[in-house]
Amino acid sequence: MSSVRVALAVTEGVPHFELAAACDVFGVDRSDLVDPWYDFTVCGPASVGVGDRFRLAPDEGLDGLVRADTVIVPACADPAVEPPADLVEAVRAAHDAGARVASLCTGAFVLAAAGLLDGRRATTHWWHAAALAARHPRVRVDPDVLYVDDGRVLTSAGKAAAMDLCLHLVRLDHGAAVANAVARRLVVPPHRAGGQAQFVATPVPEPRDHSLDALFAWALARLDRPLTVEDLARRASMSSRNLARHFHAVTGTTPLRWLSTQRIHRAQELLETTDDSVDTIATATGMGTATTLRRHFHRTLGVPPDAYRRTFRSARPAAPSPPAPPSPRAPTPPR
Structure with a gap:
């Protein structure tokens, strides 16, 4: 069994959360669950600012996206600005070469600029959904879901929904047991369906309401x-x-x-x-x-x-049961 090649496309100002979500799901060695785990690469310019605090040195340039099986496009630094042309071209080339392309949060603006969302249903963070629909009228924007799986093109809403989509990809590649094992290690819900609401208009429950x-x-x-x-x-x-x-x-x-x-x-x-x-x-x-x-x-x-x-x-052993709670002197639990 060969590993799935996952490439994370980064550009200047990429936000912290979505980048970290993809790195933690695909970039941490979990070969105890599936061997081999993902072959993970970060692709971008020689030096990239992450948010306004850190800098990142990608493994290779954006041209490396074309060799990936799956391309992850995290959120844009500023969705009001057209995404970099070299990023758009690289994402389009990767898709044309057969890659599965997934956007996290406002990364959907990159996919839309590349023409990958034309005629498709897609989502993004609810705050930016109207802007995506206005700028790209051929995209059927659904602002009320966590993520949309349209085969080789997938899009997610913001923040926590980015993690949901990453775990959904693991589930597609390796099954529910492995995806649930990863979720347990990250201490996140093992599965939230893509059609679940983004909670944009749900008020905080009153004390008499039941969770x-x-x-x-x-x-x-x-x-x-x-x-x-x-x-x-x-x-x-x-x-x-x-x-x-x-x-x-x-x-x-x-x-x-x-x-x-x-x-x-x-x-x-x-x-x-x-x-x-x-x-x-x-x-x-x-x-x-x-x-x-x-x-x-x-x-x-x-x-x-x-x-x-x-x-x-047939290709791997069953995922192990979650470990017993560690004692005070136990080593750090697996990531």
Whole structure:
């Protein structure tokens, strides 16, 4: 198994957060999870200012993007200014050469300038969504989602959503178990669906409101049971209609669709990390029968469960369980 070549495209003034997110996900050696891990390269001018405090010496110039399997374009220093022409040309050339191209936050302005978003649905930080749509009217800008996966072109919203998209790429390349293991090490949610809302208009809950976090945890511990919307509403002490409204505000979807997605994610992990039969996994995920699991799994992921298992178990061992909490004298936990 050869490693996926990931190139991070940087230019003067690149913000700290999105650059760090990509470096931490793809640039830290995690060959204990998958061997080999990503072959990670930073491409840009000889010296690049990061924010207003640091300078970075890239591994090679922007022409190195054309040799990558995946190109990551972090946020722009100033989205109001047209991105550098050499960056735009290099990103376009990489895509033309077959690379998968993903933008983080306002990096979408670079992809749009390169023509990669024409006719596509895309997102960016909600604050800049209107500007992206006005400057590039051929782009179908969706300001209300965390990220958009359109095959070889992917875009994310701002800040934390950049991490969501990076973990989504790991999930596509190496499966849910590995992506979840990386998320645990980074102490971030293992999976937030791309359609989840950016929280732009959601007010801080009043004290009498109930957080859905506790409900999510409760439901995830009971995926093997035939949960209904009424069960969730009763647990959250809400009416079914009120629960649906809260769910849409937080996740961008309905309670039943959220449950179905979580059942598929659990099935993915069990297929990757156990030898359980499809029938057993169907029972453990609340799907009931292998036929039902196969139907929903194929509809969601485009492949049957058995093919998914072969893909993510033939080339690597299963991801290890998370380590026990360290003692006071234990070494620093893995990154």
